[in-house]
Amino acid sequence: MKKIALLVLILSALTSYTYAQSTKIVAHRGVWKNTKVPQNSIAALKHAIDQKVWGTEFDVVLTKDDVLVVNHDNDYQGTDVATNDYATLSQKKLANGEKLPTAEEYMREGLKQKKTQMVFEIKPSALGKERSVRAAELAYNLVKKQKGLKQTVFISFSYDACLHLKKLDKKVRVQYLGSNKSPIDLYNDGFSEMDFNYNVFKNNPTYIPQAKERKMKINVWTVNNEADMKYFIDQKVDYITTDEPELLQKLLKK
Numbered sequence: 001m002k003k004i005a006l007l008v009l010i011l012s013a014l015t016s017y018t019y020a021q022s023t024k025i026v027a028h029r030g031v032w033k034n035t036k037v038p039q040n041s042i043a044a045l046k047h048a049i050d051q052k053v054w055g056t057e058f059d060v061v062l063t064k065d066d067v068l069v070v071n072h073d074n075d076y077q078g079t080d081v082a083t084n085d086y087a088t089l090s091q092k093k094l095a096n097g098e099k100l101p102t103a104e105e106y107m108r109e110g111l112k113q114k115k116t117q118m119v120f121e122i123k124p125s126a127l128g129k130e131r132s133v134r135a136a137e138l139a140y141n142l143v144k145k146q147k148g149l150k151q152t153v154f155i156s157f158s159y160d161a162c163l164h165l166k167k168l169d170k171k172v173r174v175q176y177l178g179s180n181k182s183p184i185d186l187y188n189d190g191f192s193e194m195d196f197n198y199n200v201f202k203n204n205p206t207y208i209p210q211a212k213e214r215k216m217k218i219n220v221w222t223v224n225n226e227a228d229m230k231y232f233i234d235q236k237v238d239y240i241t242t243d244e245p246e247l248l249q250k251l252l253k254k
């Protein structure tokens, strides 16, 4: 009897361990909120690596002269990115004194280690589809040149950019961010993963089972409160993208 009780105890401990490990953390724009550094800065990237999160996300916009810069908006401190060159844009520093990082510099820093994955968001160009596809091509080439493809997941709201990445390389990891495709649509177009807003999953309860049936990886953005985190941990999604990686870490350890 005692042996059985012990076995049950071990099994339940193992199950809860597996459960706790099942969802992984993606730090949204690096780890910046509680560390008080600018989003998408090299400092935020370094904090993400220090916290050993599974992945660290960053946003990339294409300049007029074909430089990919790490910035969230089409505007960088009052200057339009798509219609200005890097020399002009980089005259202004980030709030912590850092130079506006290029994607090349950011990846070089990230690839100094092998654990934390680089979640590389290609922003749709304000100038349209052609420039978005160009951004995807340049992004792919720079990561390939740095031998970082196995440590990188590309994400984008530009479906054209996503399709182009798959055309360049079937094996490259790509997660579409938009809400106008279902997991089945993505699967039929050759994708094996997705990254949807948490409301998209909540409003479409068939999506998670559809994705799981097809063995597709599920990432969900941007989950910042405890109740939503618990909901998606219970749903056993693969990744949760969050501005609060410390909170998620704590919940996953429970």
Ligand code: MG
Binding pocket: 057, 058, 059, 121
């Ligand atoms: Mg982003």
